Amino acid sequence: MSVTKIKICGLRSEEDIRIVNRFQPDYAGFICCSRFRRYVPSDTLEKLSKLLHPGIRKVGVFVDQPVEQIAQIARRQQLDIVQLHGCEDERYISELRQLIPSEIRIMKAFQIHSAKDICQAEASTADDVLLDGGQGSGQTFDWRKIESMNRPFFLAGGLNPENVEEAVRLLHPYAVDVSSGVETDGHKDEEKVRQLISRVREMDV
Numbered sequence: 001m002s003v004t005k006i007k008i009c010g011l012r013s014e015e016d017i018r019i020v021n022r023f024q025p026d027y028a029g030f031i032c033c034s035r036f037r038r039y040v041p042s043d044t045l046e047k048l049s050k051l052l053h054p055g056i057r058k059v060g061v062f063v064d065q066p067v068e069q070i071a072q073i074a075r076r077q078q079l080d081i082v083q084l085h086g087c088e089d090e091r092y093i094s095e096l097r098q099l100i101p102s103e104i105r106i107m108k109a110f111q112i113h114s115a116k117d118i119c120q121a122e123a124s125t126a127d128d129v130l131l132d133g134g135q136g137s138g139q140t141f142d143w144r145k146i147e148s149m150n151r152p153f154f155l156a157g158g159l160n161p162e163n164v165e166e167a168v169r170l171l172h173p174y175a176v177d178v179s180s181g182v183e184t185d186g187h188k189d190e191e192k193v194r195q196l197i198s199r200v201r202e203m204d205v
């Protein structure tokens with residue numbers, strides 16, 4: 001059985017929480033940046049958090065926001081992971097590290113275009129790194145570029161129930177991270193979530 005972890009991201013409603021509680025991914029992601037369509041305001045996130053199964057770790061996704069704002073949300077919402085999905089640099093990560101409790105992990109997302117992006121991801125001081133093709137746009141990238149990645153990583157970008165097994169088999173990510181690929185008409189689709197999770201968990205890797 002696969003040990004690959006699974007993150008379902010972009011949850012917005014009580015129905016989405018019901019779906020993840022049923023199929024139990026390892027992580028649930030919430031978009032905390034108001035510029036994006038899957039944004040969840042703090043009061044909604046608080047309500048959804050109360051409904052989330054306690055065994056599913058809670059990830060807040062931020063894009064180039066002030067570190068003080070992230071720290072406040074991370075504490076108030078008791079996030080397990082702060083995901084930085086913009087152009088945040090090393091200095092930014094160390095400033096944020098000073099402001100949040102050490103048990104909250106910092107995950108830095110890198111959009112992979114060139115070898116330089118891989119080098120930056122490998123050298124990042126973030127607790128975790130995520131390799132992606134976009135920002136929740138369902139856009140994949142050239143997986144061959146990361147075949148020799150030298151640290152564990154979350155893999156995102158255009159994953160779906162049809163391609164996730166190939167991604168796990170080829171790249172051996174620590175975790176797969178999916179948003180658009182488990183949606184239909186912009187909403188989480190229970191059957192797609194079920195298929196994705198069961199296909200990853202049934203893999204023998």
Ligand SMILES: O=C(O)c1ccccc1N[C@@H]1O[C@H](COP(=O)(O)O)[C@@H](O)[C@H]1O
Binds near residue numbers: 009010037085134178
């Ligand atoms: O999902 C979003 O709306 C989003 C907005 C801003 C930054 C990141 C966002 N999502 C992240 O994108 C990947 C999943 O992308 P995909 O839709 O499956 O291709 C994942 O890391 C989300 O956290």
